[in-house]
Amino acid sequence: MTAHFHSTINANAPVVALHSSASTGQQWNSLADQLAGRFDVSAPNLPGYGGAARLSCASSFGVAAVAEPIIDHIAGFGRAVHLVGHSHGAGVALKIAMMRPELVKSLTVYEPATFHFLKEGDSEDRARYREIATVRAAVATGVAQDAPDGGMRSFIDFWNGAGSFDRFGENTRQKFAATAPVILSDFAHGLAERWTLQDLERIACPMLVLMGMDSPAVAQHVALRIAESVDHARLAMLPGLGHMAPVFEPEWVNPRIFEHVAGVERPVANCYWPQRSAA
Numbered sequence: 001m002t003a004h005f006h007s008t009i010n011a012n013a014p015v016v017a018l019h020s021s022a023s024t025g026q027q028w029n030s031l032a033d034q035l036a037g038r039f040d041v042s043a044p045n046l047p048g049y050g051g052a053a054r055l056s057c058a059s060s061f062g063v064a065a066v067a068e069p070i071i072d073h074i075a076g077f078g079r080a081v082h083l084v085g086h087s088h089g090a091g092v093a094l095k096i097a098m099m100r101p102e103l104v105k106s107l108t109v110y111e112p113a114t115f116h117f118l119k120e121g122d123s124e125d126r127a128r129y130r131e132i133a134t135v136r137a138a139v140a141t142g143v144a145q146d147a148p149d150g151g152m153r154s155f156i157d158f159w160n161g162a163g164s165f166d167r168f169g170e171n172t173r174q175k176f177a178a179t180a181p182v183i184l185s186d187f188a189h190g191l192a193e194r195w196t197l198q199d200l201e202r203i204a205c206p207m208l209v210l211m212g213m214d215s216p217a218v219a220q221h222v223a224l225r226i227a228e229s230v231d232h233a234r235l236a237m238l239p240g241l242g243h244m245a246p247v248f249e250p251e252w253v254n255p256r257i258f259e260h261v262a263g264v265e266r267p268v269a270n271c272y273w274p275q276r277s278a279a
Contacts, residue, residue: 012265013105014040015082015257016074018089021113021186022155022179023247024050027086030250035258039082039265044073046089048182059188063095066189071100080105082261086246087113087219088186091193094226097203098195106264107203108257110210110246111219112226113186116193118218125225128218136187139180148180149173155183158216159243197229207233208260210253212241219243234260 015035017028025043032041045052047066057065070092074081083104085093090112097104118129135158142151156165156176165173207230211223227235236256238245246253 012039013080013082014042014077015084015261016070017041017043018046018070018083018085018092019043019049020087020089020244020247021183022152022176023086026050027247028084031084031254031257034254035261038258039261042073042077042081044070046070046092048185049179054182055185055189059185059192061189062192062194063092063189064099066186067092067095067099071096071103074100074103082106082108082264084108084257084261085112086110087243088190090114091190094200094203095193095195097205097207098199101202101204104203104205106205106261107207108210108260109208109223109226110253111212111215111223111243113190113219114193114222114226115218116191117195117197117225118222124221128221131216131218136184136191139184139187143180143184148177152176152180152183155180159219161242197225200226200229201231203230203233206260206264208256209233209235210256211235211237212243212245213237213239214241215243 017025017031019025019027025045028041028043032043035041047069048054055065074096080103083093083096083106085091085108087110090109091114093107093109094112094114097107115129115132118125135155138154139151142148153165157163165176168176209223209227211220224235227233238252238256241249241252
């Protein structure tokens with residue numbers, strides 16, 4: 001595994017941040033800069049990205065197969081961490097919090113790409129599932145026809161708005177196209193999951209769910225469903241931000257992450273408030 005680690009050598013629990021599909025741990029560089037001097041930040045590359053080996057196991061193992069190398073990475077710290085995830089990385093973070101709750105001191109997720117439970121849900125759940133299934137089918141068709149740029153155009157435009165893929169330079173478009181098989185694997189592992197919304201009750205640590213108010217409906221729907229399924233979870237709805245805000249507008253997202261992890265690390269009850277005497 002390759003990881004981007006930013007050490008500040010302090011007593012606070014470290015932050016481990018997991019990136020979205022079609023990205024790498026470098027997407028969290030600005031978070032590391034903003035937390036410097038307060039929290040150590042480690043941003044491992046998920047399987048298939050940034051030089052990390054692709055998974056050889058079948059997707060029937062679900063996200064657990066993706067989570068295992070990250071769990072090993074977290075265990076190396078010797079203490080629980082503040083776990084942060086975006087999209088695909090947020091789905092992995094949720095899985096880790098359920099598999100190994102003793103390793104997670106707090107959890108922050110931005111629009112988890114956890115769509116499997118929508119298949120068996122109500123009519124709105126199933127309608128949202130069809131939206132994401134169409135995106136996955138476009139990526140699969142592009143890979144099957146050896147024309148991944150077409151599939152990635154659908155993928156990028158879905159999450160960023162129509163025309164987004166074509167506004168990137170040629171080199172960037174080629175890099176996105178090269179990740180199409182890995183993204184298809186991300187979909188396969190995610191959709192093979194079996195946990196239910198009721199299973200999220202196993203997450204006992206403080207939890208923050210972030211959602212962009214300009215994100216696709218399916219991303220908002222999943223975030224809301226997850227937040228309402230964990231009694232102690234906080235939901236933050238961020239105006240003017242979309243699904244890729246942690247990458248393109250981190251200056252609005254990172255402060256919310258810091259607020260959450262700092263609040264867990266130094267609860268208000270432990271703060272000193274000077275007594276005021278009456279005039």
